[in-house]
Amino acid sequence: MKTLMIVDTLVVSGLIFAVQLNIGTLLQGVDVLIAFSAAMLWLLMLSMKGARQPQVLGVGSDEYKRVLEASILSAGLVAIATVISHGVIPYELVIFGILPGTVALLFTRWILRRILHIRARQGATLSRVVVIGGAPDVRYLVDQIKKKSASIFHVVAIVEDTGQGLVIGDIPVLHGIENLDHLIRVNGADAVMVAGSLHSGSDAVKNLSWELEKSDTELILASSLTNVAGPRIKMRPVEGLPLMHVEPPVFSGARMWAKRALDIGLSSCALVLLAPVFATIALTVRVDSKGPIVFRQRRVGKTGRDFVMFKFRTMSEDAEDRLEALQHENEGAGPLFKLKNDPRVTRVGRVLRKLSLDELPQIFNVLRGDMSLVGPRPPLRTEVECYENHTFRRLLIRPGLTGLWQVNGRSDLSWEDSVRLDLYYVENWSVVGDCIIMWHTLKAMIQPRGAY
Template sequence: MDEPVDRPIQVGDAQLGVGLRPAPRRSKSQARVGASAWESRYRVLVVSSDVMATLLVIAAAAMIILRITRQPYFLHASGTAATILCVLPISRAWSQHVLGDGAEEYRRLVRGLLVSAVLVALAGILFGALDVQPWVFLVVPAVGVLALFQRYLLRQTLHRARRRGQCMLPVMAAGGPGTVRELIERTRADAHVGWRVEAVCTGERGSEKGVGDIGGVAVAGRLDQVADQVRRGGYRVVAVTPAPYWTPQRLQQLAWDLEGTGAEMVVAPVLMEVAGPRLNFSGVLGMPLLRVTAPAFTGGRRVIKDVVDRTLAAFGILLLSPLLLMIAALVKANDGGPVLYRQRRIGRDGDAFMMIKFRTMVVNAEAIRNELLAADEGAGPLFKMRRDPRVTRVGAVLRRYSLDELPQLFNVLSGTMSLVGPRPPLPEETLSYERAAQRRLLVKPGITGLWQVSGRSDLSWEESVRLDLRYVEDWSLALDLAILWKTARAVLGGRGAY
């Protein structure tokens, strides 16, 4: 642990004593009102936005259909609206636990709308109203588009507030010093998640060596005092991280002790980077087990990904062809050199391919590189400079907004790259790969990836590898779509690009 501290820390409007000194007890209303007020307001905003989207789209559709058919579809309109507004809460699309972060919020909304569409279609068949097709195939999807867009805007507003330190959930971290420190660092780096670790419990009876703090967060007590400290401090989340102290019996007892406190218990698995579709809960012989399935690198889902990649690449080339021609003309006019830059990169299973980009450097850039090695600012084996003298004026603009990478759409079309995947490495980079980094080569490299939307060139080498491995292990089509959407935002902001 770090240097001892002898000051109390604040949690909302309560003081929590450090070390093994108990914090002053607060009433349940005092402990929860500060943390739950904004949650209630946010939930009201989400529910209101869904209701508004439903009523607006259905009212507009009813008016349009009335103009076309001259028939009032009051029953169809009211029935569709009632179905959607009844199914969404049943589908737990308004559950407090999923609002504001993660893909589960969007999945539940889409699932609820799909069920609504099926129910409307079944009602049409059951009551002989065969003219429900527009409501099923047009109106309900339109409600989904508007509702998803509104939820996205609300989430961005919430994330901006969290980056300012507002709308955060006070967290008690309980575990080993190393795993607790990692949790603290991650919650600070990803403030949009809404967790703020405000106190720590660590160590067993007889093992404490005085009071102190971990990562700047005061230690409030031992692991056997978690429930007592939560009752006094009014924490909303108890994050249990790996520690030798935790046994199944102690975790179960902690869950019982936290009942009635208003705190949610979250247990961090040892496999920190495994998530998404690979994790499944199942019961065997009455025991809850967390199943970790093997990552899939081949099969039907990968075929679908390949088809989607090539289709979107072809569409993107057609749509962006005027921009591609304009950039090519600017690169040529800048110094008269070649428009494209071809570079040997390593793809799936270690196979080499020629990656193409718009040229952003002077023609003899590779020859000059050896003279600049002393000024290398890159992470790990990567060579990077924030102010690389080899970059041309046109190239600087192209790099800032990643326009130089647009020709890689032709690599995607040819099948050597994917739209989303790990960063395509240079051959010399792979020579220094450790075993973990080599797993990046199990899938096709991508034009963009988790590394692109999480900081780009500002990332450390270790963080870049961690993000790429997370993508390799936990890939899904939904993750691809989310990364593509976030890439557009990162590129427009020019964040981390040089």
């Protein structure tokens, strides 16, 4: 935390004072006061938005969202002050200070996160935890920590409180909550994480929190709302009773209009900027093999409406006719057909798929309103016919050119993981989250995984 505070202070103060020095003299007291006040305001907003809270560091997009929100709020307040002061507070502080400074802050957070992940592989993490709960809940929680939060939490021991057998790697497992104090001392744990409900009754968590006070150990409760992101959960204490409010997901209104405006703006710019790339790919596809340049396929969009999706053709012209003969070699998950070394893929097609360039024509789908830049993966009608009841929630919003499925492994994902990621996005999407996913998509194109 101290390192993060120092880095934030250096970035914020350095940029603000550099701008003020460029437009003023810094010899006058008012220049120093303005620069100092703007820097302190920005740092205060970062603290108020919780951009340095341990709970958001090292994993997920919440840390970046809070930095963005704090910086946008700071820029707005300084801009208002500029208008009120009739230019005494210079507008350059916003344009040349806070706006580029936001990019600098995000970049430094990204660098620090990389360092944290490297240290995690060497055994250093922010918190050593003991997990307590029933076998199924503990197994799921430990598995998710290993996948997504290994740089934050290191599970040093497990207390299985229902008496069931449980083996998870080489993590020591004891039975009975009476062993908890011993595990904390021996393993140097600084937190206890409760997975699900405890077998010992409704008062178990309360009694556990009192016991942990003696050793100054943090208590973390893992919510059973596994598909609900933090911003949708609000705590409201009523007469000593902590109530958890879960806000409904957003499928209409101003936020959805903002998402559509972002789609139109970015897709229009992309079509203009990428015109030479489109022309080059079209030429190589035409020269490489016979057949149309653009492959058209019917997909299922929002509310189950069919639309025609565009892609650069990456397979031979008779690919559909050869599909049945290859069904026995299917390596895809669930109802999906995937084959790593599909003989129908052309030479150019293999490169386009590796770099995800075959999907560029879908930008036209985004502009037309069939798709969004970010969303669930657009399914085939045959996939939708295999959906279970809850899976239909993928169709509540427009499918995406990219999404959580693309930045988390694509074809390497199991069917269950693919559905889980899509449903999580549908329930918890945000415009800021979309921008972060698009940034991760660019990285995934440079270092592709699961694309074939």
